Amino acid sequence: MDTIATLERFVRVVAGINSADAAVAKPIRLDVVVPDIPGIGRPRGIRRVAPDLIGAVVQKVGRTTQHTIGYVIAIDATISIDYPNVGRALFVKTIVTTGMSKPGDSGSLLLDINRYAVGLLFGAAMINRETVATFHNEVTEVLDALRVDLIT
Numbered sequence: 001m002d003t004i005a006t007l008e009r010f011v012r013v014v015a016g017i018n019s020a021d022a023a024v025a026k027p028i029r030l031d032v033v034v035p036d037i038p039g040i041g042r043p044r045g046i047r048r049v050a051p052d053l054i055g056a057v058v059q060k061v062g063r064t065t066q067h068t069i070g071y072v073i074a075i076d077a078t079i080s081i082d083y084p085n086v087g088r089a090l091f092v093k094t095i096v097t098t099g100m101s102k103p104g105d106s107g108s109l110l111l112d113i114n115r116y117a118v119g120l121l122f123g124a125a126m127i128n129r130e131t132v133a134t135f136h137n138e139v140t141e142v143l144d145a146l147r148v149d150l151i152t
Contacts, residue, residue, distance in 0.1 A: 004032045011145045015087035019141040021122040022107070024148055035151040039067040040115060043152050047116035049075050049095060049138050057113045058097055060121060062105025070100035070134065072118075079135050081123055093138045095119045099131030110136045117150055 005025035013021050027033045036042045039061055047053070059069045074096040083089050095110065101124050110119035119136030126132065143150060 004028060009146060011142075013083055013086055013089050015089060017090050017092055019091065019093055020120070020137045020145040021089075021091070022120055022137065022142045022146060024146045037061050037109065037111075040111060042115070043109065043111060043117045043150055044115045045117070045152050046139055046143075046150060047112055047118045048140065049093070049118060051075070053095070053112075053118065058100075058110050058118065059113065060100065060105070060108040060110050062101055062108040062121065064102040064104035065100070068100040070098040072097050073133070077135075079123065091122070091135065091137065093141055095136040095138060097134045097136065099124065099133055101131055101134040109139070 005027045008024045008026040010023035011020045040059060053072050053075055056072045058072055061067050072095060077094040077096050079091045079094045081089050101121055106122055108121040109117055110121060111117050117139045119139050120142045121134060121136050123135040124131045
């Protein structure tokens with residue numbers, strides 16, 4: 001496997017309250033990365049999370065499931081996840097979508113149908129190995145925590 005980037009920084013998940021589970025990598029060479037998302041294109045900007053997001057069509061491209069489309073079913077949710085060597089982590093301001101992921105899709109950018117970024121995938125609820133809901137940190141929380149901007 002070829003290395004294309006190195007870990008620049010990450011948000012440490014703690015037992016207790018969290019608003020992001022994310023990391024950013026620094027490309028080794030700029031010619032091996034592009035700002036476009038395969039099958040979607042380049043993000044057009046950021047959509048703030050508001051009540052009108054509920055029911056919206058959203059999309060993402062993940063390593064495992066590739067391009068998937070779903071719907072937002074809740075915003076501002078609090079999700080509890082048990083992390084190895086950390087304990088119970090509570091994630092606030094969580095966007096919940098229909099099941100649109102599988103293991104390996106974490107870190108996928110969630111965009112609305114007009115290519116505005118709204119979240120970053122970090123987890124899912126599964127029943128009998130089927131994803132029933134996917135969890136995303138609000139993209140503004142992720143960008144602030146990592147001190148980065150979205151390339152548009």
